[in-house]
Amino acid sequence: MSVGIRHDDLRRRNRAMVIAAVRRAGQPSRTEIAATTGLSHSTISAISSDLIGEGILAESKPSEPGSLKRGRPQVGLGLNPEAAAVMTVVLSLNFLSVAVIDYAGQVISEEQRRLDTLTMSRDALIGECVAIVRRRLEDPDLDVRSVARIALAIQGITDTRARAMLWSPITPHTDIAFADILEDEFGIPATMENDCNMMAVALRWRDPQRYRDDFIAILLSHGIGMGLVLKGQLFTGTHSSGGEFGHMIHQPKGALCRCGRRGCVEAYAGNYAIWRNARQLGEDTEPVADVSDADMRALAAAARESDGPEREAYRKAGEALGYGLGSLFALIDPAPVAMVGVSAAAFDLIEPALREAIAQTAGGQHSESISFDTEPNELPLIREGCAMRALTFVDQEIFAPGAQARPGAGKNVA
Amino acid sequence: MSVGIRHDDLRRRNRAMVIAAVRRAGQPSRTEIAATTGLSHSTISAISSDLIGEGILAESKPSEPGSLKRGRPQVGLGLNPEAAAVMTVVLSLNFLSVAVIDYAGQVISEEQRRLDTLTMSRDALIGECVAIVRRRLEDPDLDVRSVARIALAIQGITDTRARAMLWSPITPHTDIAFADILEDEFGIPATMENDCNMMAVALRWRDPQRYRDDFIAILLSHGIGMGLVLKGQLFTGTHSSGGEFGHMIHQPKGALCRCGRRGCVEAYAGNYAIWRNARQLGEDTEPVADVSDADMRALAAAARESDGPEREAYRKAGEALGYGLGSLFALIDPAPVAMVGVSAAAFDLIEPALREAIAQTAGGQHSESISFDTEPNELPLIREGCAMRALTFVDQEIFAPGAQARPGAGKNVA
DNA sequence: GCTCTTTTTTTCGAGCCTCGAAAAAATACT
DNA sequence: AGTATTTTTTCGAGGCTCGAAAAAAAGAGC
Numbered sequence: 001m002s003v004g005i006r007h008d009d010l011r012r013r014n015r016a017m018v019i020a021a022v023r024r025a026g027q028p029s030r031t032e033i034a035a036t037t038g039l040s041h042s043t044i045s046a047i048s049s050d051l052i053g054e055g056i057l058a059e060s061k062p063s064e065p066g067s068l069k070r071g072r073p074q075v076g077l078g079l080n081p082e083a084a085a086v087m088t089v090v091l092s093l094n095f096l097s098v099a100v101i102d103y104a105g106q107v108i109s110e111e112q113r114r115l116d117t118l119t120m121s122r123d124a125l126i127g128e129c130v131a132i133v134r135r136r137l138e139d140p141d142l143d144v145r146s147v148a149r150i151a152l153a154i155q156g157i158t159d160t161r162a163r164a165m166l167w168s169p170i171t172p173h174t175d176i177a178f179a180d181i182l183e184d185e186f187g188i189p190a191t192m193e194n195d196c197n198m199m200a201v202a203l204r205w206r207d208p209q210r211y212r213d214d215f216i217a218i219l220l221s222h223g224i225g226m227g228l229v230l231k232g233q234l235f236t237g238t239h240s241s242g243g244e245f246g247h248m249i250h251q252p253k254g255a256l257c258r259c260g261r262r263g264c265v266e267a268y269a270g271n272y273a274i275w276r277n278a279r280q281l282g283e284d285t286e287p288v289a290d291v292s293d294a295d296m297r298a299l300a301a302a303a304r305e306s307d308g309p310e311r312e313a314y315r316k317a318g319e320a321l322g323y324g325l326g327s328l329f330a331l332i333d334p335a336p337v338a339m340v341g342v343s344a345a346a347f348d349l350i351e352p353a354l355r356e357a358i359a360q361t362a363g364g365q366h367s368e369s370i371s372f373d374t375e376p377n378e379l380p381l382i383r384e385g386c387a388m389r390a391l392t393f394v395d396q397e398i399f400a401p402g403a404q405a406r407p408g409a410g411k412n413v414a
Numbered sequence: 415m416s417v418g419i420r421h422d423d424l425r426r427r428n429r430a431m432v433i434a435a436v437r438r439a440g441q442p443s444r445t446e447i448a449a450t451t452g453l454s455h456s457t458i459s460a461i462s463s464d465l466i467g468e469g470i471l472a473e474s475k476p477s478e479p480g481s482l483k484r485g486r487p488q489v490g491l492g493l494n495p496e497a498a499a500v501m502t503v504v505l506s507l508n509f510l511s512v513a514v515i516d517y518a519g520q521v522i523s524e525e526q527r528r529l530d531t532l533t534m535s536r537d538a539l540i541g542e543c544v545a546i547v548r549r550r551l552e553d554p555d556l557d558v559r560s561v562a563r564i565a566l567a568i569q570g571i572t573d574t575r576a577r578a579m580l581w582s583p584i585t586p587h588t589d590i591a592f593a594d595i596l597e598d599e600f601g602i603p604a605t606m607e608n609d610c611n612m613m614a615v616a617l618r619w620r621d622p623q624r625y626r627d628d629f630i631a632i633l634l635s636h637g638i639g640m641g642l643v644l645k646g647q648l649f650t651g652t653h654s655s656g657g658e659f660g661h662m663i664h665q666p667k668g669a670l671c672r673c674g675r676r677g678c679v680e681a682y683a684g685n686y687a688i689w690r691n692a693r694q695l696g697e698d699t700e701p702v703a704d705v706s707d708a709d710m711r712a713l714a715a716a717a718r719e720s721d722g723p724e725r726e727a728y729r730k731a732g733e734a735l736g737y738g739l740g741s742l743f744a745l746i747d748p749a750p751v752a753m754v755g756v757s758a759a760a761f762d763l764i765e766p767a768l769r770e771a772i773a774q775t776a777g778g779q780h781s782e783s784i785s786f787d788t789e790p791n792e793l794p795l796i797r798e799g800c801a802m803r804a805l806t807f808v809d810q811e812i813f814a815p816g817a818q819a820r821p822g823a824g825k826n827v828a
Numbered sequence: 829g830c831t832c833t834t835t836t837t838t839t840c841g842a843g844c845c846t847c848g849a850a851a852a853a854a855t856a857c858t
Numbered sequence: 859a860g861t862a863t864t865t866t867t868t869c870g871a872g873g874c875t876c877g878a879a880a881a882a883a884a885g886a887g888c
Contacts, residue, residue: 003452039418040848072864243745249740485884
């Protein structure tokens with residue numbers, strides 16, 4: 001099973017703890033780090049002195065003028081923005097966006113492009129991704145050697161090892177090993193992440209109070225996606241990114257889903273499903289390829305206006321989501337939920353039926369106490385999540401082990 | 415977040431690894447332990463010499479006569495059966511059973527009792543549990559001081575901290591803190607476990623080849639329960655034992671479930687549901703309290719005999735289980751399944767409809783490759799799981815830290 | 829029966845790492 | 859300027875793991 005702990009692992013792990021503490025707290029003093037990690041002051045002192053010597057951390061003046069305490073003032077430790085950089089690539093329906101982010105998490109540069117992802121050939125899609133990354137790397141302001149990691153996020157299913165996209169609604173092509181492709185092309189370690197998982201990662205960094213150890217991020221968009229954090233860990237399937245909440249069964253043999261099957265939650269709550277119901281097209285109608293955000297906002301407006309088929313469509317969506325959440329809660333117990341995406345802006349139309357449905361399930365025993373939060377814009381969240389994922393990789397996998405193994409690499413400060 | 419690693423943790427963890435390696439492998443040599451843990455021979459030598467000195471491990475002669483290898487023969491290390499003992503208490507419908515198990519996992523003594531759990535008062539139920547434990551502890555052959563842990567398993571929902579039963583179908587009473595009660599009564603650390611989780615634990619020990627990192631144990635009994643292991647970890651809810659597969663929704667507003675709600679998987683696949691459908695009583699009929707195993711076997715026989723309402727009842731059960739598993743697989747991806755309990759003996763009647771249903775779900779994409787195994791008798795599994803849970807607790811929490819902190823306690827061999 | 833070979837296990841010194849205590853540093857209070 | 863207070867560093871002690879070498883315990887060969 002798992003492997004024994006070597007002596008050198010110890011330092012690596014404790015270095016990782018210190019870096020993580022600094023990334024989380026912003027500008028903590030050595031004393032604060034000692035308190036949060038439980039390590040002794042001497043150890044923190046030794047480790048942080050090493051990390052500063054290696055250019056990973058940097059001391060920053062207290063900066064707080066209102067710190068009228070006695071005693072030697074604390075000196076804050078911060079991440080050195082120039083220690084490294086990472087790149088995020090977000091590929092969504094008809095849209096590709098890239099950003100370069102410094103080690104402290106600030107965006108250095110970005111680029112966005114419209115594509116016709118549904119009709120592009122496999123090679124063209126890969127080519128566009130490679131090209132946009134290359135353009136960013138060729139930016140004269142950027143030190144290419146400092147780019148330590150690329151994180152791609154895509155709508156759809158990725159594999160557990162974060163190497164490949166297995167299936168995606170934005171393209172007819174399957175099994176594209178984006179991570180390997182980018183690694184081979186640029187020699188920079190890369191991962192392929194699921195968009196909703198990245199949303200969950202981002203929520204945890206944005207609001208650690210609310211989104212801590214257990215929570216759910218649900219993407220209400222053309223399709224329905226989910227990112228799930230359980231016991232502080234991002235939940236993934238055994239083979240894939242998992243958490244395909246949208247394809248849990250709501251009604252056996254029910255409405256036609258984009259995945260070709262019947263009765264999935266998405267077949268009632270995805271944008272195309274709401275649109276289909278609002279237009280009263282019948283549940284067997286082939287899902288349309290795309291409904292614009294503007295159309296969805298118009299639909300929501302009409303639903304708020306009068307009690308017609310539009311309102312009924314949102315009611316059905318709420319019911320499907322409610323029963324789906326009820327089944328999910330039966331498995332994992334209730335947890336805070338964040339609704340993300342265009343239809344999150346119409347959550348007022350969805351919520352009543354959702355709560356009613358959830359109250360009829362075992363998981364909804366305390367349905368009043370389940371709280372929902374909404375965030376209409378998913379893209380910034382996905383990018384933030386990617387950035388944090390790439391940065392924590394650099395923290396844990398590159399900086400924590402230190403550079404003693406290879407004396408030629410990295411910056412060796414005496 | 416998590417805490418830094420101290421220097422003394424190191425030894426504790428590596429001791430735990432060695433003990434775990436011995437428990438898993440049976441009679442491994444020091445060399446084998448070094449190989450599986452990745453630690454050096456010197457370290458293994460030092461640790462195992464300590465453990466032998468403390469009476470936790472014991473050397474055993476090679477025992478294999480056919481070991482015609484050159485070189486110094488390996489000497490096997492085994493668990494010392496007298497190092498400690500644990501107790502398992504399994505509380506199920508109308509039945510209470512207790513066993514005392516030595517440190518090597520052999521049953522020393524046991525006792526079983528029939529009770530009328532559904533009608534007993536709260537105090538009577540607790541009293542019976544306490545009394546049966548006391549009788550075992552008063553056994554003159556048993557050194558009471560060696561009993562290091564009690565593990566209770568109960569059908570129903572337990573809390574995450576493994577202290578209390580929150581709800582159970584075998585009694586109308588709720589929120590009984592069995593673990594605390596036993597601890598207070600006997601001064602022995604105790605935990606309260608969910609029966610299906612213990613089944614999963616046992617399967618992992620019984621057949622580590624098949625049930626390794628990801629698998630599902632489903633109890634097909636009066637109710638439907640599940641134990642789930644994901645990524646090598648027992649899956650639990652955020653507040654409770656979780657994994658209430660039986661109460662995922664199969665049909666919104668469908669058949670009446672024992673939990674009082676409608677459309678749960680259990681309301682189609684639990685014994686009472688199969689019985690209700692076989693008797694053509696209608697889905698709104700109040701679930702009966704108990705159907706005997708003999709009745710269920712008769713039902714299965716009738717279903718095999720001719721294509722009547724009995725066969726249809728099993729078909730409906732298969733359909734509900736199939737759609738439920740499909741939804742589950744959408745979340746976690748497919749994994750090997752073990753069907754446990756009386757109705758597992760009728761799995762031939764269930765399987766066709768189950769596979770048909772699962773094939774219509776997103777999670778059932780490779781439905782042929784999903785393999786089912788059956789085990790009609792759940793009680794031995796639950797007891798084995800409890801025993802292993804209690805024993806690994808002793809391994810990790812009592813023996814791994816060692817006794818250096820309290821020089822008076824334990825056996826200190828110079 | 830004795831020596832050689834092979835494999836397992838133990839011993840020993842080196843190198844790290846963390847810790848606690850004490851010292852040093854840096855500032856506010858008086 | 860001196861004192862109190864808080865943060866940070868320094869230093870020696872104690873542990874732990876590791877690699878190399880030695881010791882132990884057999885079978886193989888003559």
